[in-house]
Amino acid sequence: MSPPVFRFAPSPNGYLHLGHALSALLNADLARKAGGRLLLRIEDIDRTRCKPEYEQAIYDDLAWLGIAWEKPVRRQSEHFDAYRDALAKLQALDLVYASFESRGEIAELVTARGDGWPRDPDGAPIYPGGRDAIGETERRTRINAGEPYALRLDMAAAIARAGHPMWSETGRGPDGETGEIAARPQDWGDIILARKDVPTSYHLSVVVDDALQGVTHIVRGQDLFWSTSVHRLLQSLLGFPVPVYRHHRLVLDAAGRKLSKSTQATALRALRGEGATPADIRTMVGLPEP
Incomplete structure (x- = not known):
């Protein structure tokens, strides 16, 4: 072993x-x-x-x-090709779409929806747009025109394909969660996987790295506990092995x-x-x- x-x-x-x-x-x-x-x-x-x-x-x-x-x-920074390959696999599953709003425009959209707009586990507003906001033809036209964009995971479609995976928690979450934990990736909305100028994001690169490096035990702070929901979803979609997790006090x-x-x-x-x-x-x- x-x-x-x-x-x-x-x-x-x-x-x-x-x-x-x-x-x-x-x-x-x-x-x-x-x-x-x-x-x-x-x-x-x-x-x-x-x-x-x-x-x-x-x-x-x-x-x-x-x-x-x-x-x-x-x-x-020396392994962008590996992240591009993983992103291409998700694109081949038709789970990725481009969005074009600036941070300011997203903030305006959130404000327009009122104080009750949902927030992710880090406290940031859930992305208020969606895949159906514009058509694929317009997206391709805007990308080809050189507009800045973010590539987002279609969370609903991803969950429909992979379900709600579990993970084994040997530490404790912020509210004492331990044992077999049901992932809640929907709490994050349509997360960013990459941008025009950077072919990856934290969520994508950390999942790819852990798989390629053969990491079996992930030990990190409780502030990343619910990020594991996204990581487990991406692991399932990409066919990666599942590490054991241990989240520790801050x-x-x-x-x-x-x-x-x-x-x-x-x-x-x-x-x-x-x-x-x-x-x-x-x-x-x-x-x-x-």
């Missing part, structure tokens, strides 16, 4: 903080205890916000924490909010500069010594 495969997959768009430390250390601890492998993936599809200095800082911080990972590191600030990279005081490099040790970091995030 092959050893289990874990992964830590940060984006180099800022410095790692205590929340990242918890996730990275937990993945490393679980991989070691299971006799498994630990992969590091750099999720850098956002080329405007991702910087080489942040990527180097990731390596420095993880090494300082005593975490070892397999090489070479996978950078998403590290919160004094106001009870999830840490973000904009909170400079929690950056690992800042804590290191103030004299913190790797053992201190484990204590701060509530992990025992390995």
Whole structure:
């Protein structure tokens, strides 16, 4: 039997903080205890916000924490062809359509529909358009004319094909969910799979990467718990294997909010500069010594 495969997959768009430390250390601890492998993936599809200095800082911080990972590191920006191939499979199933509204236009559409318009699990308004808004001939004409566009998953059609898949949760969701979880991809609406200038999105690339890298155990924060609904749907549509999921608690600030990279005081490099040790970091995030 092959050893289990874990992964830590940060984006180099800022410095790692205590929340990242918890996730990275937990993945490393679980991989070691299971006799498994630990992969590091750099999720850098956002080329405007991702910087080489942040990527180097990731390596420095993880090494300082005593975490070892397999090489070479996978950078998403080097694998756009793999995401294009997955997108083409979904297009061949007639599950993808182009939309042309700007963010401002979408906001206006949502406002026009009133305060009761539904929102996704992240709190963003569900896309208020749909596949039937314009015909395919007009879509092709506008794409050929060079208009900006997003490629969206026709969620209703995707669910009709794949159903509502399940996943095995060995951690806990935000409300204590655990065990066999029924995915709710419909809560996300017609998600974006790619854009004119970027042939992928977070949801598509993470699913493709996990499959191609043979990841068997996905350990990440509870803020991504309901994103798993979308990931399980895409896995089913693309015929990918299903990992085991473990969502862990978040590290919160004094106001009870999830840490973000904009909170400079929690950056690992800042804590290191103030004299913190790797053992201190484990204590701060509530992990025992390995």
